[in-house]
Amino acid sequence: MNKTTLLLPVALALAACTQGPPAPTPTGPTPPPADTSAPYVADSATLAGYHWRLASATDAGGGRIDALFPGGDHVLTLTFADGRVSVSGGCNGQGASYAVGDGGKLEIGQMMSTQMACEPPLMDADSAIATLLAQPQEVHFEEDTPPRLRLVAADGSTTTWTGEATAETRHGGEGETVFMEVAPQRIDCHHPMMPDYKCLQVREIRYDDNGVKQPPGEWEAFYGDIEGFEFRQGERKVLRLKKFDKPGPVPADASSIAYVLDMVVESELTR
Incomplete structure (x- = not known):
């Protein structure tokens, strides 16, 4: 008989004698895996x-x-x-x-x-x-x-x-700061989608490098909206606005420019 064949059962028996008792099976609930996620920290x-x-x-x-x-x-x-x-x-x-x-x-x-x-x-x-x-x-x-x-x-x-x-987030950029004076009364104007529409009457205001107001531009009808601005009859206002180019295609009856109120610079009640 081959000696290797005789030695194999003996080796297996010795290995079985040296092994300890099997580890006990846990009886409690299995703990959930650790949560490695963390809330996003705002910058x-x-x-x-x-x-x-x-x-x-x-x-x-x-x-x-x-x-x-x-x-x-x-x-x-x-x-x-x-x-x-x-x-x-x-x-x-x-x-x-x-x-x-x-x-x-x-x-x-x-x-x-x-x-x-x-x-x-x-x-x-x-x-x-x-x-x-x-x-x-x-x-x-x-x-x-x-x-x-x-x-x-x-x-x-x-x-x-x-x-x-914010307006910058919605319109995808910083925008241009402009100043606009709003007259205290609306004026008649033709709006293709809104009969009897009355426009704001506005003119551009400029300031020099020292903050001195320059002669204003000409009055003109303003067909659009100014986000955040509420017109009140009889109030003249100078507004600081952010001017944005609207991204993407714009409907034919809409302006390609968005104006957003930044601050009311002047306000005056008129009769």
């Missing part, structure tokens, strides 16, 4: 792409921060641009410098404010948002429709903001 470009309207606010204990909701049509809104954040929707306009550091920490500088006096809920909202934003904030962006911004303050307070795309 300055993402913040600047939207106007952020306050949707919810809770303190560290989960209670609603009522002071941040003054009521009526007043909704606190954050706007980020050129390294600064502005706050609107309360009584006063507020603003400060800001930076987003490593790990998505939002740091806001000393808040500056206009000094108007309003009803207590609006004043309380100004104070509450300034106090909250004085703390470092963890910033998380939730890509949804509309997008959402979640800020978690150092004291555990959490605010959620919904985003409305």
Whole structure:
């Protein structure tokens, strides 16, 4: 008989004797795999792409921060641009410098404010948002429709903001800054799609390098719309506008240019 054939069963028997008892089968639930995903941390470009309207606010204990909701049509809104954040929707306009550091920490500088006096809920909202934003904030962006911004303050307070795309985001560029004076009365004009339509009467305003107003252009009928501007009969206004070329094909009865209100420079009531 072959010696190799005799030695094989002996080797197998010795190996079986040296093995330990089998590992016990777990009886508890299998733990879920580790979640390696993390929420998207918003950078300055993402913040600047939207106007952020306050949707919810809770303190560290989960209670609603009522002071941040003054009521009526007043909704606190954050706007980020050129390294600064502005706050609107309360009584006063507020603003400060800001930076987003490593790990998505939002740091806001000393808040500056206009000094108007309003009803207590609006004043309380100004104070509450300034106090909250004085703390470092963890910033998380939730890509949804509309997008959402979640800020978690150092004291555990959490605010959620919904985003409305800025004009630059919607029109795909920075746009050109122009100034336009709007007359206090509309004028008759021919609109191919709207009988009896009355146009705004406007003229271009220019300023020199020192900010001195130059002689205005000629009055003309304005057939389009100015986003964000509400005309009131009897009010003359000078507007600072952003002018955009609309991307893509434009209907034959529509303008290829979009005007968006940036700021009211002058306002005057006339008779």
